[in-house]
Amino acid sequence: MRQSKLLAPTLREAPSDAEAASHRWLLRAGYIRQLAAGIYTYLPLARRVLHKIERIVHEEMERAGAQELLLPAMQPAELWKESGRYERYGDELIRLKDRHGREFALGPTHEEVITQLAGDEINSYRRLPVTLYQIQTKFRDERRPRFGLLRGREFLMKDAYSFDEDWEGLNQSYRAMFKAYEAILGRCDLDYRAVEADPGAIGGEGETHEFMVLADIGEDRIAVCNTCDYAANIEKASSVNSDAAPPTITGSLITAPQPAQVQTPEVHTIDQLCDFFQSGPDHMIKTLIYTVDGLQSVAVVVRGDHEVNELKVATYLGVTEVHLADAATVEQITGAPVSFAGPIGLDIPVLMDRDVLLMSEGIAGANQVDTHLQSVIPSRDMVHAVAGDFRNVVDGDTCPHCGKGVLQLLHGIEVGHIFKLGTKYSERLNAAFLNRQGQRQPMIMGCYGIGISRLLSAIAEQHHDERGLAWPTSLAPYQVHIMPVSMKDTRQVELAEQLYAKLLECGVEVLLDDRDERPGSKFKDAELIGLPYRIVIGKGADQDLVEWLEHGMSDGEVISSQQAIDRALQLLHR
Ligand code: ATP
Ligand code: MG
Numbered sequence: 001m002r003q004s005k006l007l008a009p010t011l012r013e014a015p016s017d018a019e020a021a022s023h024r025w026l027l028r029a030g031y032i033r034q035l036a037a038g039i040y041t042y043l044p045l046a047r048r049v050l051h052k053i054e055r056i057v058h059e060e061m062e063r064a065g066a067q068e069l070l071l072p073a074m075q076p077a078e079l080w081k082e083s084g085r086y087e088r089y090g091d092e093l094i095r096l097k098d099r100h101g102r103e104f105a106l107g108p109t110h111e112e113v114i115t116q117l118a119g120d121e122i123n124s125y126r127r128l129p130v131t132l133y134q135i136q137t138k139f140r141d142e143r144r145p146r147f148g149l150l151r152g153r154e155f156l157m158k159d160a161y162s163f164d165e166d167w168e169g170l171n172q173s174y175r176a177m178f179k180a181y182e183a184i185l186g187r188c189d190l191d192y193r194a195v196e197a198d199p200g201a202i203g204g205e206g207e208t209h210e211f212m213v214l215a216d217i218g219e220d221r222i223a224v225c226n227t228c229d230y231a232a233n234i235e236k237a238s239s240v241n242s243d244a245a246p247p248t249i250t251g252s253l254i255t256a257p258q259p260a261q262v263q264t265p266e267v268h269t270i271d272q273l274c275d276f277f278q279s280g281p282d283h284m285i286k287t288l289i290y291t292v293d294g295l296q297s298v299a300v301v302v303r304g305d306h307e308v309n310e311l312k313v314a315t316y317l318g319v320t321e322v323h324l325a326d327a328a329t330v331e332q333i334t335g336a337p338v339s340f341a342g343p344i345g346l347d348i349p350v351l352m353d354r355d356v357l358l359m360s361e362g363i364a365g366a367n368q369v370d371t372h373l374q375s376v377i378p379s380r381d382m383v384h385a386v387a388g389d390f391r392n393v394v395d396g397d398t399c400p401h402c403g404k405g406v407l408q409l410l411h412g413i414e415v416g417h418i419f420k421l422g423t424k425y426s427e428r429l430n431a432a433f434l435n436r437q438g439q440r441q442p443m444i445m446g447c448y449g450i451g452i453s454r455l456l457s458a459i460a461e462q463h464h465d466e467r468g469l470a471w472p473t474s475l476a477p478y479q480v481h482i483m484p485v486s487m488k489d490t491r492q493v494e495l496a497e498q499l500y501a502k503l504l505e506c507g508v509e510v511l512l513d514d515r516d517e518r519p520g521s522k523f524k525d526a527e528l529i530g531l532p533y534r535i536v537i538g539k540g541a542d543q544d545l546v547e548w549l550e551h552g553m554s555d556g557e558v559i560s561s562q563q564a565i566d567r568a569l570q571l572l573h574r
Contacts, residue, residue: 001478003513008045010525020217022460023148025469029528038145038153045529046456048477050156053455054135056187056474057158064180066131066160071113073137077103079112083428092140106139111425111447114161118443119431125165128433128443129173133160135452147217149457150413156452163443165435167422170444174207174420177448181211181416184450188459189472193412195222198236198311199419206420211450212412213458220412223393227405234409235311237393238400240354259344259373259381261366268339270304273372277363281305285356285364285376287341289325289333289348292317297325297333301343301382302353303362306391313351313390340365342373343382352378352385413458414451421445469530470551473572478511480568481531483523485538487516492541495561499535499546502565506574533571535564 008030018024026032031046042050058068077095080086086093086105094106107113114132122128138157145153162173178194185192190213197210210233212222223237224230232238267276273284284304290313291297298317300308314322327338333348334341342365343350356362356378366373378385399405426432426442435441463470473479480503484496493514500512511531513522526534536547536556546564547556559567568574 001509001511003511004515006045006511007043008525008529009043010528018148020147020150020457020461021464022150022217022457025464025528025530026148026457026460029469029525029530031469032148034148036153038142038151040149040152040154040453042453045477049456049459049471049475050452052475053188053452053459054158056184057135057450057452060180060183060187061133061158061160063183064131064176066133066177066180068134069132070134070136071107071110071117073107073139074104075107075113077105079116079429080105083112083115083425085112092142094139094141107136108138108140109157109447109449110134110136110159111161111421111445112429115425115429115431115443115445118161118163119426119429122163122431122433122443124434125436129162129164129169131160131162131173131177133158133448147457149453150217150461151219152453155454158450158452160448162446162448163426163431164446165433165441165444167444170420170422170446174418174446177418177446178209181418181448181450185211185213185415187474188455189474190415190459190462192415193222193224193231193410195224195412196232196236197417198233198315206422206424206446208417208419210412210414211416211418212410213415213462214410215413215458215461216411217461218411218413220414221392222410222412223397223407224410225399225402225405226408228399228402230399230401230405230407234392235309237407238389239391239393239397240389240400256361256377256380257375259364259376261368262372262374263370264340264372265370267370267372273304273363277374279363283359283362285343285359285362285378287343287365289330289341290322291325291329292322293319297329297348298322299333299341299343299346299348299350300353300390301350301356301364301385302391303355303359306353306355306394308353309390309392312388316351316388316390334365334367336365336367336369336371340367340369340371342367342376343378343385344373344376350382350385351390352382352387353390354387355391356382357387413454413461415455415458416448416450418448419446421447464530465552467524468528471530471532473532476509476531477529478509478531479533479572480508480510481513481526481529481534482510483513483526483534483536484541485519485522485536487514489541492537495541495544495546496537499537499561499565503568506565506569508568508572508574533568535568 010030011028014024033041135158164170192213197208199208221234281304330338364376397407423442432440484492503510534549549556
C-alpha cells in the first residue's frame with residue numbers, strides 16, 4: 001500500500017477525554033474515529049487488524065468444530081418477551097418499531113434467535129452436538145461507554161452457542177471452547193488469565209469463565225494465586241479456604257469489658273475513626289445497610305480494611321441484586337446518620353463477614369449520633385448475626401484453592417466469557433429434541449462470547465510504547481514499513497520502489513511511505529502506526545545501503561538492501 005493513498009489521518013494530540021492508552025493511540029495513529037458516544041468508524045488500518053483477529057478466531061472456531069452462520073441483528077420483540085429478557089435486559093437493549101408499529105430489538109447477544117433456530121431445525125439426538133458461531137455487530141446502550149472500543153454501544157462480537165443432549169456433552173463442548181479461547185488469545189500475543197466467574201444468583205446453575213487481559217485500565221479486578229493456578233474474578237474469589245478449620249474464639253469472654261460508648265463528634269470515615277482511636281482499620285467494624293430488590297433491608301458487617309462483596313451478599317440471599325440504602329433509609333433503620341451505623345441492636349438481619357467474627361475486639365458505630373462503641377467482641381456481642389464470606393478478597397489473602405499461596409489482585413479487561421447455560425433458554429423457548437429413549441427433552445446449551453473490537457483495543461493496550469502502537473507481527477496491519485527519507489532524491493525513491501516491489505512479490509504486507517513530507521513527520525507517523533519492521537532509505541542509498549529498524553531499537557542497523565529483504569523474509573517466514 002502506498003501511504004500517499006492511505007486514509008490514516010494521524011493526530012498531534014489525542015482528545016482530552018481519551019483516558020485509555022489504547023484509545024489515545026488508536027485515535028492519534030489514524031485507526032479509528034468516533035461518530036457518537038461509544039460508536040466508532042474503523043479506518044483502513046484498524047479494519048486490517050480486525051480482519052487478522054477475525055481470521056484467528058475463524059481458524060480456532062473451525063478447529064474446535066464450530067460452524068459459522070450469520071444471524072439477524074434486528075429481532076422481533078416477541079422473542080425477547082418469550083425468554084423474559086425484554087424487560088430484564090433494561091435500558092441496554094435498543095428497541096425500535098417498524099413502519100407497522102411492530103416492536104423490534106437490536107441484538108445485544110443472540111441466545112433467543114439461535115435457540116429458536118435450533119428448536120425449529122434440530123429434532124433428534126442424531127443431529128447433536130452442534131456448535132454454531134458468528135462474528136457480528138452487537139448493540140448495547142451501555143450506561144457508560146468509555147475507553148474507546150473497550151466499551152462501545154455498537155461493537156463486534158464473536159458469539160458461539162453449543163447444543164448437547166446431556167451435561168456430559170456440554171462439558172466437552174465447553175472444554176473445546178475453553179481451549180479455542182486459549183489458542184486465540186495466545187495467538188494475539190496477550191498476557192491474560194482465564195478466571196472463574198460468578199454466574200449470578202439467577203441462572204446460577206452453570207460454570208462460567210472469563211478471559212481477562214491484564215491491564216491497569218481494566219474495569220474488572222481478578223485474584224490470582226502466586227503458587228497454584230487459581231484465578232477468579234474478585235466478584236467470585238473466595239476469601240475462605242474451604243479446607244480451613246472453623247474459626248476458634250480465644251480469650252475469656254466473661255471477664256472482657258462490655259462495649260462502652262465513646263463520644264465521636266465529626267468522626268465520619270474509617271480514616272477519621274483510626275485517627276481518633278489511634279488504631280488501625282483492621283480494628284474497626286464497618287456496618288453497611290443494603291436494600292434487597294428494593295424491599296427488605298439487611299446490614300452487612302465487614303472489617304474496616306475490607307470491602308463488602310455485593311454479589312456474595314446477593315447470592316447468599318438468593319436475589320439478583322442488592323443496593324446500598326440511601327441516607328434516609330439508614331437513619332430510619334439505625335436511628336442515626338450513616339457514619340454511626342453499627343451491628344448491635346438492629347432489628348434487621350445482620351450478615352457478618354467471617355473475619356469480623358475472628359476479631360478479638362473492635363470499634364463499631366453505636367446507632368446513635370456522634371457515638372461509637374469500643375470493646376465490641378463480635379463472637380459475644382453479635383450472636384444474632386449470620387457469619388459467612390461477604391467480603392472481597394484482598395492482596396495477601398491465603399489462596400482458597402491450595403491454602404499455601406497468597407492471592408494477588410490485578411486489573412483485567414474481560415475479552416471473553418464462556419458460560420454453561422444448561423436449559424435456561426431451551427426450556428423457555430421450547431427448543432427440544434427427541435432423545436435416545438424417544439422422549440422430548442430440552443437441549444443443553446452453552447454460550448461463548450469474545451469481543452472482537454474490544455480485543456483490538458486490548459491488544460493495543462498491551463502493545464504500545466511512549467511513541468505509538470507496537471503491533472505483534474501476526475496482527476500488524478502491514479508488516480514492513482518502507483520509508484524513503486526524501487522523495488526528491490531519485491536514488492532513494494528508486495531503491496524504495498525496488499524493495500517495495502520485491503517484498504510484495506514475496507507476499508509480504510508492505511506500507512511504502514511515498515509521501516513528500518518532512519522526514520521528522522514521516523518518522524513520527526511511522527512510530528504512531530507501529531508496524532513491526534521498518535526499512536529507512538536515506539543517504540546510504542547511493543551505496544545500496546538501508547537502515548533496518550525493529551520495535552524497541554533506537555538506532556537503525558545499516559545493511560544492504562538485499563540483506564534487508566532476506567531479513568524480512570526470514571523473520572516473516574516467507
Ligand atoms: P462487561 O462486564 O464488560 O459489560 P459483559 O459481561 O456484558 O461484559 P458478555 O455479555 O459476556 O459481556 O459479552 C461477551 C463479550 O463481548 C465480552 O467478553 C466482551 O469481550 C464483549 N463486550 C461486551 N460488552 C461490550 C461492549 N460494550 N463493547 C465492546 N465489547 C463488549
Ligand atoms: Mg455488559
